[in-house]
Amino acid sequence: MEFKTDVLLHGGDYNPDQWLDRPDILERDAEMLAESGCNVVSLGIFAWSTLEPEEGVFRLDWMEQVIDRLYAKGIRVILATPSGARPKWLADKYPEVLRVDKARRRQLFGVRHNHCYTSPVYREKVRIINQKLAERFGNHPAVIMWHISNEYGGECHCPLCQAAFRDWLKEKYQTIGNLNSRWCTTFWSHTYQSFDDIESPSEIGETQLHALNLDWKRFVTHQTRDFMRWEIKAVRDAGSSLPVTANLMYYFDGLDYFKMAKDIDVVSWDTYPTWGKKEDIAIARDNAMCHDLMRSLKKKPFFQMESCPSSTNWQGISKLKKPGILFAQSMQPIAHGGEGALYFQIRQSRGASEKFHGAVIDHYGGSDTRVFREVTEVGDTLKAISEVAGSRVESPVALLYDWSSNWAMEDSQGPRNKGLHHHEALLKMYGGFRKLGLNVDLVDEDCSLENYKVLAITMGYIFKEGFAEKVKTFVENGGTLITTYWSGIADDTDRCYLDGVPYGLMDVLGLRSEEIDGLYDWEENHLIPVGGNELGLTKTYSCRYLCDLVRVNGAEPLMVYGDDFYAGHAALTKNTYGKGTACYVAADAEEAFYDDFIAALMKEKGIKAPVTGAIPVGLEVTTRETDTLRYYFYQNFSAHPVKLPLPEGAFETVYGDAEAELKPLGMVVLKAEKEISFV
Amino acid sequence: MEFKTDVLLHGGDYNPDQWLDRPDILERDAEMLAESGCNVVSLGIFAWSTLEPEEGVFRLDWMEQVIDRLYAKGIRVILATPSGARPKWLADKYPEVLRVDKARRRQLFGVRHNHCYTSPVYREKVRIINQKLAERFGNHPAVIMWHISNEYGGECHCPLCQAAFRDWLKEKYQTIGNLNSRWCTTFWSHTYQSFDDIESPSEIGETQLHALNLDWKRFVTHQTRDFMRWEIKAVRDAGSSLPVTANLMYYFDGLDYFKMAKDIDVVSWDTYPTWGKKEDIAIARDNAMCHDLMRSLKKKPFFQMESCPSSTNWQGISKLKKPGILFAQSMQPIAHGGEGALYFQIRQSRGASEKFHGAVIDHYGGSDTRVFREVTEVGDTLKAISEVAGSRVESPVALLYDWSSNWAMEDSQGPRNKGLHHHEALLKMYGGFRKLGLNVDLVDEDCSLENYKVLAITMGYIFKEGFAEKVKTFVENGGTLITTYWSGIADDTDRCYLDGVPYGLMDVLGLRSEEIDGLYDWEENHLIPVGGNELGLTKTYSCRYLCDLVRVNGAEPLMVYGDDFYAGHAALTKNTYGKGTACYVAADAEEAFYDDFIAALMKEKGIKAPVTGAIPVGLEVTTRETDTLRYYFYQNFSAHPVKLPLPEGAFETVYGDAEAELKPLGMVVLKAEKEISFV
């Protein structure tokens, strides 16, 4: 189902089931929601034990009253299936629903996210409650979407899951000989005689067969998707045709979201940036890249399902948001192509583990609080810029983000078990483009590369079958490729490529990677410019952690190492291949390197954002498009007021003042008719 | 039974059961004990397997010989019940006595403190051995007291304990609905259908239902008390009417000692300060506050049951005590109202885990050692000041120390999971009074506030039912209240108060706490004095970790924040309520702040110690009272000789030289007839 909205969503998780004995509070909630400019809530996420207090006994009236009350105030509902936390009676009566951990211990009832996704009993109980909800509320005019379960995650090692894993492997590999060969099981004499022999990874068993670990992670995604589809089918079978979402999490390592996203209609995600831990722009950029990842999963609008309006109690330090942070954080998803900003949570719970998690309405309960005022300001602003709803993001740059490759790389033992620093390197690459105002999509190895001008691969450890060929074609046809060290090392069962790496791209790049050096934390090397290099690079940069030693075979060295026994060896190269260009970054260089190198390369290629003048440090410039219009978002994450680089040509102001200096944490939104397309 | 002594106790744990094959050594022990001025030993603490080598076979003659031999030298005995370490035959024959840990693993035999307090078999076996000992030695003239078990602690999660926990909950809450409501179980859908559903906290089950965690800790105290009462009943049933003690531990987190103390006649405790880790006065003050806590448990004399005469082998660094430290440490309990200083241990064991723990007699075995000489000096001094035995301590100040509140606060998740720094804050508050020579009692929320002039609440997170009212009455009637940030947040099932906090005291304090900011470890803020403030504070102080933002409603701001977005907001306030005064400390301020603020406030209130002149830094001044006399203790924990601030009026010297400068680690004891009462 298509998700369409003509307002930007504003609201959050709402748990009236905690307050059924306080009708006065429920009444007040609705009033305060309206007062704060909220137009939607997520409802019923942990309500199963209230909805079905005993097996087969359903109590849905209270929910209807809540929905009606909200609807009367103009507030819509994203209705949750309650599978994120099961009732205790279900665990007590059917222990098979309880997860078994890696050490093969059946868990007791407790916390949440602890049910077996394979269990037929659990699936049946979920089907029933989902259908009950869908039958009752699937056509209520207030309800606009399904919130399927909550933050899917975790894994189960019970016998049911072991059997499902074996079936999945059998389907994938067909013969055990094929599996043995792909998994390299002769190492340490681990050859399997049959699929029935295989057990999931365990700290009391196998931990170091990397292909097993990798396939297990893939299976966990597969099985979670299968469960999610089962949940969706239940609401569909009950006649609901509303769009469905699942709330995803910040760079979540446990599931391949590119795969999960295939089964949902709209992506939403939960963001809890640790503002204050680093300077604002660093936090903002990391959050921005995750917004871009979420948008890229379906290349469609997404929204922010959760974020904290105040301090986040489960973080090490529950830091208050200084004035303006909530505003800036809430505008970020919109600036990156999202359709709304929601919070966890509307009303703070009185007890248990999240009782000190920030909320729109806190324990005090009044609207005369700083947080409530700031939430209201967000609501007013979202209303003021609601015309951007439905516009899309176009990106000239694709940045590789492949779950399988990341999983395998972190597990592969070497070349730096004390930290590969992949995420930091990724952010440096991303920042090089973002500082130029260029939109970036994140892609995995299955994504199409068509319509991109630039492909950036940061530690693309695994090249799955066909990927190198796709990249080669991309360059051949005129694309610009940037690849770093530690790319194209292994195939998609983490089996190393023979005969030279980066696999399949040695001719494209004009070099071969020979050795890679791991540096101790206290060591660094340098990148020194080659005199008169094509990109005009003149500065020296430090690099750390990993230094790749390449044998150049056709590529032009632009920079060389400055130290150690490989001083003078190529550290940055550029090669022409077909109509395109392929650069190789050999070491984990500092941020300034990426900024200067990417700026020089983009200038050479004539790729730029549609604004005039340089973009000040800390100012984020993003764009959204309709068929005829382009929206310009400016957010100032620096500590100083900055002057805006305005659109090329005539523009109108949607929000803020385009001519004045933009104060820290402030936003300006402009729009212009599209005269030139930059993609 | 009342515990009375006319000598100050000196001695320690004695384990002759380790040396029964060496009668020469046992003989030598008695001689050396007498030589060192010891007058008491704790006997039989780990002797069960020697007393009852096989089930039902008792061997008590050796103990009688030991007691007789000691008695002949004038040495008394505190006789232990041996339940602190059970024999292996008991564990082998009755596995139910072995504890089950949180992860539900039945433990094997090993170490100590690992028996189930609920097990009927264990209780029966303990009853039998306790009665045998009481029948045989309960009336021996050498025996003066029972040492019930040893350092009670730990918990068991076996089925017997689960059942007892459920019964305890049923008794407390009556209906499961009431429990669900108080525990806020709707959060994450954890509603219980019956008491039979409930399981104790477990890392493989429930960890985050805070009220469950809190009630479980209370149950552990309840069940341990129940077991302790069972032990005491056994000796009483066998006809012994001697007083009983249990040796408690340094700020022990595992048991609520205010409750434990109700069942024993006299409190004793085991202290192992880490001298050398910080400057002497810092270590001494922390130890002093624990002495005061132990005295306050029953508001009666206590004594030091264990301490190390030399280095403590189970600490990270087994540091020798520099000359004089043992003396100073041993006088501290007396200065704080105690009746004796005992050691662990008299003779060092040859093997197993504490073989390198310091002792009066070490492996070498001679009396020509530094440690033995210092022990003897302690013995001589205790004899010299024995007239103070039986005198009591009167304190104008009550400082809140509530186990339930501390437990709940540490478990509550937020506002600073990486360290609330409660203990440090408590010590800063305590030090503010102690540096003025004011005695301090520690009280929990059940204690009477009558007879105190000042009540200090440092992070009083939980306000149990009735506590706020009691505090309000205290202030109304003229008391001085100091409260800090993070007080009055939750009720006694850790359910947050609605409608504003500090609960019940907003009018008393003239303010409401709105938000609380957690600071990163590297951050700080400042407290800046308001010009012309009532207390005449003029300095600026740093604060860290937690900053409370209050909305003032009647209170007078004395200091304000210096930095961040809340610069200028009130950080220290003062309010008049009824005949009393209530101050609010909003942030975790540095030690100097507490010193200056408390000194100024006590001066305004006219509360001072009965000495003339200022108290030098590092000099501890404490007092003990009889009906007609006051004893003055001076201990110098600074690195320099200091001049003493003498009593107001005439005095006599009990120990040391009142006029000379007191050298580091030295002590002076004076006495004066009481002319004025300062309480």
Add this chain to the structure above:
Amino acid sequence: MEFKTDVLLHGGDYNPDQWLDRPDILERDAEMLAESGCNVVSLGIFAWSTLEPEEGVFRLDWMEQVIDRLYAKGIRVILATPSGARPKWLADKYPEVLRVDKARRRQLFGVRHNHCYTSPVYREKVRIINQKLAERFGNHPAVIMWHISNEYGGECHCPLCQAAFRDWLKEKYQTIGNLNSRWCTTFWSHTYQSFDDIESPSEIGETQLHALNLDWKRFVTHQTRDFMRWEIKAVRDAGSSLPVTANLMYYFDGLDYFKMAKDIDVVSWDTYPTWGKKEDIAIARDNAMCHDLMRSLKKKPFFQMESCPSSTNWQGISKLKKPGILFAQSMQPIAHGGEGALYFQIRQSRGASEKFHGAVIDHYGGSDTRVFREVTEVGDTLKAISEVAGSRVESPVALLYDWSSNWAMEDSQGPRNKGLHHHEALLKMYGGFRKLGLNVDLVDEDCSLENYKVLAITMGYIFKEGFAEKVKTFVENGGTLITTYWSGIADDTDRCYLDGVPYGLMDVLGLRSEEIDGLYDWEENHLIPVGGNELGLTKTYSCRYLCDLVRVNGAEPLMVYGDDFYAGHAALTKNTYGKGTACYVAADAEEAFYDDFIAALMKEKGIKAPVTGAIPVGLEVTTRETDTLRYYFYQNFSAHPVKLPLPEGAFETVYGDAEAELKPLGMVVLKAEKEISFV
């Protein structure tokens, strides 16, 4: 069987079983091995599942083809028994072969080294495969040695092992009363009634009965030896009389190698120095001491079985070896009396946990790599100096290295649980001799002290029965003894000595140790020379961690403490006893102290290496002997070229240039006829 070789071994682990589907690669391997100067491979280490893919089905033909192919190129084979990693079918059919961990959890199949050494089934299956291999290849002319299993290690706590442990204890102690007495079980009431009561240490049971822990470790060595003998017997029973080795590991804590070495014919070991983590000489010295330890195990030639030709993937940082490091590392075993330098591994595996471990032939597969060139250089050099094969090492110095004592000391709780720094102290003592060019043997308390001039005891915590007497005789007869703090504390069941320590040596040393102080990490003290002391020491040195306070009784203090309450107390003493000299180092002094003190003492005693002139910092000088010749090895581990201190008298050059400055990481080998014996 005697191991004799007239070439120096060069080669490494070779796993053709991973490449049976690639005959082209197997062919290329043989060619490249020959090209690189390799003359031997270790074969079949993890090949069990290829050799016996199903129970009782044997496939040995491929191995014969591999051996024949290698033999045709002149490459010999060290043939492994494959017990280091068992096939999955064996674990699936006979679960008893799976280990049980300390927490009593039966492990699942996985990783390696995880089989029960006691299991009759496992032993039987190992016997069969070993015999099959021995029958087929035991007389193949290419095969020169057996590589028994791989890196023996680990322990099992299954019921079979518990029973074997009890039998071992019964054999050792005869009566349970004797065990109780030696283990000091009365402490904490742990008296055993019978051997059947005893269970191995467990974190869910007993952890703190030190004698149990110590005997358990000894039992693990016993049982592993028993298993190893079983393996050897199998190949012997099948008619093979080739020498056997087992590859040992770097200062491996898990097994007493002095005992293991008794059952094998030649010692080999696996070394993975972390070059780059510290300066080269520090890494080299630590590695050198381990070479010396391995040589000392049998006082016979040994060799290096494994080392990494490039970066080691399982270390925290996979650092490349800078040019020359591989050469220097590979020459070190030869310089210290070894007969060869082998690598793990010949060809890099494609998958699983060691796929990024360095190899002679990497994934790329060509010989045009830096690593392959450096390996070839090693091969050429080993050939050039092959005449040294068969020569032996003579050492004037014995340095105590006793597994039982080390185990007990680390487990003993006190005097410094946060780090005794034993290994560092040992290296400082070792370095003092090595910097003088003196060869050092490492000995345990069972070794003969005859033929040594110096005995150095660094923290000889346990003195087993008879050891003190042996040392006393050594000194009486003219030997020079150096003993440090924390020596002679406990007997060999970790039961403390009474009546003064160092046990049995108080008269030899002329002092008694009274107390030992543990220093915090940030503390230090100093050693200050006594004016006009016999050794002419004049400098002040720092000391840390542990300071022993001795009562001198005849010894001459050479240095005293500079700080703390024991300033002025003796810190270094010298005593004459019989015809010998005994020195006591009371504190953990800095490296420079050991250098100066040992140099002065050796000068006084006239003990020196047979070279003229001082040895430059960072130059390692070692010697090997035949009956008539002495070989001089010089390796430069400093960062600068150095001039060599040449032999006394005429010499010939075997390798390198004796007169030129020796460049960093370079080697020179000289030889001279023996005119004087320095031992």
